[in-house]
Structures are given as structure tokens and as C-alpha cells.
Amino acid sequence: MLRPFLLRCAARLGAALPAVVGLALLAGSAPALPEAPLANEPISPLPEVKSLNLDPRKVKLGEKMFNDGRLSLDNTVSCASCHLFTKGGADGLSTSVGIRQQIGPINAPTVFNAALNFRQFWDGRADSLENQIDGVVHNPKEFDSSWEKNVPKLNNDVPLVQEFFAIYPDGIQGANVKDAIATYERSLLTPSRFDRYLKGDSRAISADEAKGYQLFKNYGCVACHQGVNIGGNMYQKFGVFHDYFSHRGNITDADMGRFTLTRREQDRHVFKVPTLRNIALTPPYFHDASASTLEQAVDVMFHHQLGRIASEEDKRLIVRFLHSLTGERFEVKP
Amino acid sequence: MNSLLRPVLFSTAVILALLAGLAALVYKTQAVDTTLSNSLHERLRDLKQLDAELNLDVLRTKNELNKNYDRLAEQLKLSEKTQAAVSHLAKEMSPGALASPADALKKAVAAKADLIEGFKTQNSVLKNSLRFFPTAALQLREYTQQIQGDAPNPELNKLMNTVTVLVANVLRFSIVPDSALNAQIEEGLAQLEAARSVYPPLAEQLGLVVSHGRVILKQKAAEDAILGEIAAVPAGERIDQLSAALDAEFAAALEERNTWRWILIAYSVGLLLLLMLAIYKLMQSYRSLNLANQSLVQANETLESRVKERTHDLSKALAHLKESELQLVQAEKMAALGQMVAGIAHEINTPLAYIRGGLEVAKTRMADVGLLVREASELKRQLSDPHSDQDVLAGQFAKLDEITAAFEESGAVQEMVLLLDDGAQGIDQIAEIVANLRNFSRLDRAKIDQFDVNEGIASTLKIARNLLKKRTVNTLLGEVPRVRCSPSQINQVFLNLITNACQATTEEEGKISIITRAHEKGVLIEFVDNGRGIAPSTLEKIFEPFFTSGKDGEGSGLGLSIVRRIVDEHGGRITVASRLGVGAKFSVYLPQELPAATEALSSPAPDSPEEKS
Numbered sequence: 001m002l003r004p005f006l007l008r009c010a011a012r013l014g015a016a017l018p019a020v021v022g023l024a025l026l027a028g029s030a031p032a033l034p035e036a037p038l039a040n041e042p043i044s045p046l047p048e049v050k051s052l053n054l055d056p057r058k059v060k061l062g063e064k065m066f067n068d069g070r071l072s073l074d075n076t077v078s079c080a081s082c083h084l085f086t087k088g089g090a091d092g093l094s095t096s097v098g099i100r101q102q103i104g105p106i107n108a109p110t111v112f113n114a115a116l117n118f119r120q121f122w123d124g125r126a127d128s129l130e131n132q133i134d135g136v137v138h139n140p141k142e143f144d145s146s147w148e149k150n151v152p153k154l155n156n157d158v159p160l161v162q163e164f165f166a167i168y169p170d171g172i173q174g175a176n177v178k179d180a181i182a183t184y185e186r187s188l189l190t191p192s193r194f195d196r197y198l199k200g201d202s203r204a205i206s207a208d209e210a211k212g213y214q215l216f217k218n219y220g221c222v223a224c225h226q227g228v229n230i231g232g233n234m235y236q237k238f239g240v241f242h243d244y245f246s247h248r249g250n251i252t253d254a255d256m257g258r259f260t261l262t263r264r265e266q267d268r269h270v271f272k273v274p275t276l277r278n279i280a281l282t283p284p285y286f287h288d289a290s291a292s293t294l295e296q297a298v299d300v301m302f303h304h305q306l307g308r309i310a311s312e313e314d315k316r317l318i319v320r321f322l323h324s325l326t327g328e329r330f331e332v333k334p
Numbered sequence: 335m336n337s338l339l340r341p342v343l344f345s346t347a348v349i350l351a352l353l354a355g356l357a358a359l360v361y362k363t364q365a366v367d368t369t370l371s372n373s374l375h376e377r378l379r380d381l382k383q384l385d386a387e388l389n390l391d392v393l394r395t396k397n398e399l400n401k402n403y404d405r406l407a408e409q410l411k412l413s414e415k416t417q418a419a420v421s422h423l424a425k426e427m428s429p430g431a432l433a434s435p436a437d438a439l440k441k442a443v444a445a446k447a448d449l450i451e452g453f454k455t456q457n458s459v460l461k462n463s464l465r466f467f468p469t470a471a472l473q474l475r476e477y478t479q480q481i482q483g484d485a486p487n488p489e490l491n492k493l494m495n496t497v498t499v500l501v502a503n504v505l506r507f508s509i510v511p512d513s514a515l516n517a518q519i520e521e522g523l524a525q526l527e528a529a530r531s532v533y534p535p536l537a538e539q540l541g542l543v544v545s546h547g548r549v550i551l552k553q554k555a556a557e558d559a560i561l562g563e564i565a566a567v568p569a570g571e572r573i574d575q576l577s578a579a580l581d582a583e584f585a586a587a588l589e590e591r592n593t594w595r596w597i598l599i600a601y602s603v604g605l606l607l608l609l610m611l612a613i614y615k616l617m618q619s620y621r622s623l624n625l626a627n628q629s630l631v632q633a634n635e636t637l638e639s640r641v642k643e644r645t646h647d648l649s650k651a652l653a654h655l656k657e658s659e660l661q662l663v664q665a666e667k668m669a670a671l672g673q674m675v676a677g678i679a680h681e682i683n684t685p686l687a688y689i690r691g692g693l694e695v696a697k698t699r700m701a702d703v704g705l706l707v708r709e710a711s712e713l714k715r716q717l718s719d720p721h722s723d724q725d726v727l728a729g730q731f732a733k734l735d736e737i738t739a740a741f742e743e744s745g746a747v748q749e750m751v752l753l754l755d756d757g758a759q760g761i762d763q764i765a766e767i768v769a770n771l772r773n774f775s776r777l778d779r780a781k782i783d784q785f786d787v788n789e790g791i792a793s794t795l796k797i798a799r800n801l802l803k804k805r806t807v808n809t810l811l812g813e814v815p816r817v818r819c820s821p822s823q824i825n826q827v828f829l830n831l832i833t834n835a836c837q838a839t840t841e842e843e844g845k846i847s848i849i850t851r852a853h854e855k856g857v858l859i860e861f862v863d864n865g866r867g868i869a870p871s872t873l874e875k876i877f878e879p880f881f882t883s884g885k886d887g888e889g890s891g892l893g894l895s896i897v898r899r900i901v902d903e904h905g906g907r908i909t910v911a912s913r914l915g916v917g918a919k920f921s922v923y924l925p926q927e928l929p930a931a932t933e934a935l936s937s938p939a940p941d942s943p944e945e946k947s
Binding site: 040041042043044118127220223224226227228233234235236237240241266270306307308309 | 401403407410414452455461462463466538545546549
């Protein structure tokens, strides 16, 4: 009685063995074959920082200036005050706090990958990184300063002067400080597991994240959050299917978006589409910081921008996907 | 110097101005710089290409050949950058002519970019809704079927048909929008909208279909409008216009340059003529300079010979002068001598006079003495003669008594003794004068000897007694060494100075002091008088030959110059100090030894020591 049972077991095992071994081999082995990068995706992987050929001296100097409070009038605030590495390149606050503890009007976007945005600021008024720096330096609520004030301060720092002269023939000038900081900012690219996935590593993201990506595409989130920066290359009205602002109330100047610049009705409440990279690291969300979790943000997007109804599971998967967009350097393992 | 400076400055300024003009013309005729214009053309070509590609990319994006907006964003950025470069170059090249076409181009490019942004905004929404619409419709059907179950509902079926037609219309509309279709879709959507209240379970899904349907209509219309506007933006035209303006500028610049070239040629010809004129003038002046030069050389030679003549004349004159000087010196000596002789003669005359007088008186008295002697002898004879008559004797005695009484009364003997004494004194005086004279005459020869200045002064004073007359003479003759000199010359010096002192002073109040003392290996002799003094202006010239303060004929003026010469030759010094109205002091210093030069020239003195005659 036992023998045939054993024999049957053995037979089954024997049949299963190759499969088991095969699976074990598959499971145990490192990526067996290099997979081709995905083609025709609406999102592209980040370029290598190496390929940008940035001058390492400028990057180093730019990093120094990024963290230098002397660009502000009373030397208390620097770029890093609102764009902290520990806060995903933003500051984790609803709106930023500038010089002399002045509270700003709008939520700080991340500095990570900002070099890939077609314009800077929520209303896209700066068409370059350098102009964004100018905007901040001259803003009375942020740095409240000017290059006429900053350059003499910096010129008192002899080692700094030497550093500048080593790279720039005219030493410390506003243009050179901006150039250094911008070069540094260009180096702040944060490749994520999703980028590896796009490059062909199908196991870089989990099954849920992959499903989430499909949903992200199918629901149409990707129509605006596309390109290499998963956003950041177009303007869109906040409140396509439903009026977001009348729903929220308390309209401020910050809510006007591009209307502030163009004064055209069609530009009212039109903002630059922000990037979703590192989005898991940068709550609260939206220009008015009205959503403190990704789930809330996704809800708002579905209702106002997509005009769609999604199941909780779908939303959950999309949120999973969004987590995979975090730069691997900054990932916090759940 | 001033007169030279002005023309030089003027001509330099003119030359500089001409050169500046030339430089300016050369500058103007530089080959028209094509680098800027070439860059600008290149940039314009780039821009045109970019513009064309933008149009393509918009369509590609519309047709979903571009998977995202990255490319469009990049192209837009590049286009804006290129347009900025074009503007910059155009304004650099020709701010006047090219500024407005460049600005028009900028406006067109900016307008296009703005429209394309709008396109992106509406395209994303349209895309989503278009994709979703059929799905939404399908789901509606599913839900409807679920509700229906097995019981067919003609109303619901009609609704589904509407939905089907709607989907087809929407799809058609998305490809070829036309207003009729638009209206139909609107109607269909309205029907669905109405059905929401009729079929509550389907309300949500119906709502989705309607909202997306409406969005499709709106965004499609917007898209068409925008695409139309994008096509209408005259970017290409503006590029062409700027290009044409650029060419026109270039042509104009060439024209201008050619004009300037002609001007430059004319100017250069003018300059050349000026240059030839200048050369001609230069050659002329060169010729005249040559002539001037030659005459100068001639004049120089003439001058040389004239100078030689003059020099010859001058040397002859000098020799003459020297001779005259010597003669004058001699004459002065003679004059001095003459003066001295006159003085001496005067001196001798005086004693001579009373010697003669005395002798004459003595002679007269001798007659009386003779008478006395005769009568005495007679008496003696008579006395000796025994045969003399007593009366005759008494008579002789009485005669003798008378004569002797008369003799004693007259004191003739004493008188005669006195006169003879005087005579002897007078002879002594004369003897002295002669002795002095001997001394002096001996001194007419320039013989060198050891000399006692005190003795010299003493003898000179005697000789000058006639001149001195009633003047007071004080001598303070100290212990002095003998000096080696020519005594005759030194005495001449002393005489001259004493004579001058006499001439300066009055007889009544004249006071002359002569002081000698040893001084610095020699002797210092000072002649001080209280005469009228010498004016400071005269003082300077006093030793000059022919200078005299005396009236015409009085004094030759050579005295002091000769004195000076004699003192100099002896290696001594003579100085004078004076105050007008107070007096004058002449100081003569004579060294003990003669200077070597003078020693060599003079003849030795005779060995005989000084003798008084």
C-alpha cells in the first residue's frame, strides 16, 4: 500500500523536478538575458548625467552656492532652505518660508530633475534655470536681494573669489554664480527603478507597479504626465472637467496661474504640469498643497482632470506605480 | 621760438587732418563685412527649417506619431533661441533697417509658440476623451444590458442605438469635424443627458459619456481653431522678409562703399597733387638754402681774414699802448722827478738865501772890522813910534774909541756870529738835501737791495718838505725788518702816496700819519690823511691808469697805477680805505723776500753799503 503511494509521489516529483529546477535556476540567477529597452512609451528614461558633459568644477562650485545663504539679503536663506535633499528636493511645507520668516504664496516644487522642465515656476514665467534663480534672488519674500548686493559680499570671501577666477575669467559676477548653480542643478537627476524598467529591466518594478503603470496610461494620466520628466513640458488647466477653484474657494493670486502673465481668460488657472518623479517624497501636493497624500491627489486628478471614475484598487495600483518613480538614491524601503 | 612754433603746429594739424580724412575714407571703403550677414542668413535658414519642422511636429503629435510632447517642447525652445540669435545679429548689423523686420519675426515666432502651447493643452484632453469615449459607451451598454436583464426595453434599446450612433458620429467628427455632425452629436448627448433622470442606475455612466462627449466637441473645435491659427502665423513670411531686408541692406552697403571708393580715389589724387606740390616747394627751398649756404661760407672766409687783420691791428695797437705806457711811466717818473727837483730847488733856495744874506752882511761888517783893524794898527804904530804926537795919539785913541764903541753898540760881532751860524746851518741843510738827493738819485736805477723802509720814509719826507709845507706829519715807525726790494721804486711809491695825501688835504688842517710795523714776514706801511676822502665809486678805479681826480693838467693819473705795479712786482699788496670828508688810508704791504719772477728779472745792487755823504 505504501509503496505505490511512494512510487506515485516519486513519479510526480520526478515530473515536477525539471520544472522545479528550472524555476529554481530562473529564480536564483541574476538577469539571465539583457532585455531590450521599451519602445514607444510615452515616458522616457532619464539621461545619464555623464552624457551631459557638465564641468565638474562648476558642479562643485554650484553646489556650494546652492547652499550659500549670502545670496539672500541677511545671509539666512539659501536655495537649500526650500529645496532640501531630505525632503525630495522640496521642503515638505504647504508653502515655503523665505527671508525674515515671510510665508510664501505657493508650494515649492522639487529641484530634482528640474533642469528637464521646459520652464520654471508653477506659472512658467522663467524660461531657464538662470532666470529662475534671478526670480528668487529678487523676490522680496524669498531672498530680497540683488546681484549688486550679493556680489560684493561674495567678493569678501577670498577663497571663493579664487575658486570663481579658476573657472570664470571675470571672477564673481551674477551671471557666473547663476551659471554655476544651474550647472549643479542639471546634475541633480534621480534615476528610479522605473527608469531601469523603461530601459529593459522588467524586474526593476513590482507587478503591482507595472500594473499601476498600465492603468496610469489607460486612464489617461499619461496624457499630461509624459515625457522624460513625467510632466514638466506643457501647461494645463487645473480643473478641466470640474471647476476646482470654486469647489475649493478662497482664491488667491497664486491660483491665477498663467493668467498673471498673459492676462488672457483662457490662461486663468492654467499651470505648468509638474513632474511626478520623486512624487512620493514631496507631499503636500498641488500648487496650493491641498492634498497631503498621494491618494488624495490621485482622487483630485481623477475627478477634475480626467473626469473618470476609478476603483479603489486601480487607484491603489496607480499610487504604487507613483512610488516607483522615486530616485533610487532617495528610496525609503517600505 | 614762438614764431617757429605756430607754423609747425599748424602744418602738423593740417597733415593730421588730411591723414585722418584718408583713414576715414579707407575705413569707409573696407570690403563690406559679410561675416555678420552670412551668420544671419544661416540663422534664418535654420529658423525656417525649424519652423517647417514645428509644423510637422504639431501634426505628428496630433496624429499620435509623437508619443509625448518632449520633442515639440525641444523644438519650440530651439526655435525661440534661434529667433533670439537672429534678432541679436540683425540689430547688431543694422539697427535701423533690420530692427522692425526682426521684431516682426519675433512676434510671429512668439505667437506661434504660444499657439502651440495651447495646442498641447487641448490636445492632451481631447486625446484622453477620444480614447475613453468608445469605452465609456461600451460600458454603458453593458450596464444597460445588466439592468435590462432578459426583459427588453424599447426605450433603453432606443437609447443604446443613440449611443451607438453617437460613438460613430464622434469618431467621424474626430476625423472630419463639420457643423452638421456637431449638431447631431450635441443632440445625441442632450438625449443621454435627459435619460440620466429617467434611469438613475445608469446616471453616472451616462454622465461620463455626456461629459466626455462634450469635452470632445469643445476640444476638437479648439484644436481645429488652433491648428488654423498656427498655419496662419506668417513665420515663414517674416523670415523671408527679414532675409530680403538683409539682402537690401547688403546691396545698399555695397552701393555706399562704391561711392566712397570714388571719393577715396578723388581724395587720393588730390593728396598726390599736394604731395607733388610739397616736393616742388621742398626742392626750391633746398636750392635757396644751398645758395644761402654758399654765401655763408664766403662770408665766413671774409670774416676770417678780417679778423686776422683786426687782430694784427690790435696787436700793433697793443704794442703801441705798451710803449706808450712805458713812456708814460717814464714821463711820470720824469714828472715826479721834476716835482721833486722843483721841491728840492725850493728847499735849497731857502738856506742858500740866508747863507748869502749872512755872508753879505758879514762882508759888510768886515769893512767895519777892517776899519777897526786899520785904526787899531795905526794906534799900535803910533804907540810903538816914540816920536808920536800926544795929540795925534789922543786923537787916534778917541777915533778908536768911537769905532769900538760903535762896534759894541751895534753888536756887530754877535750879529756876524749869528749870521755865520745860520749860514752854517743852512749849509747843513743843503748838505742833507744833497745827501737825500744822492740817495734818491741812486735809486733811479731799479737795483735790488736790502732796504729799511723807515729810512726810506724819512728821506722821502725830507724831499717832500716843500709839498708838505705846514701840514702835520706824524710818523710811527715801528721795529721793521729790512725788505729786499728796489729802493728807488719803493721811495717812488712813498713819494707818490705822500704827494697824494698833500693834494687831498689843506695846508692848515692837513694831517698825515705814516705808520710802519712788521707784518707777516714783511712790512706794513700805512699812509693816513684827513683829507677830503675818496668816493666809493672812485675808490674802485683809483688804481686804474689815467684815472685822476685832479683837475685838467694836474696829475697824469698814472701815479697810483704805477705804485700798484711796483708793489705787485715786489710781491706785495696795496689797499685803500676811505670815507668821504673824513680821509683816506693807503696800506702797503711789502714782503721781506721778492717773488721769484721779479728776482730773476732785476739786476743786483752794488756791494757798497749805504753811505751818508
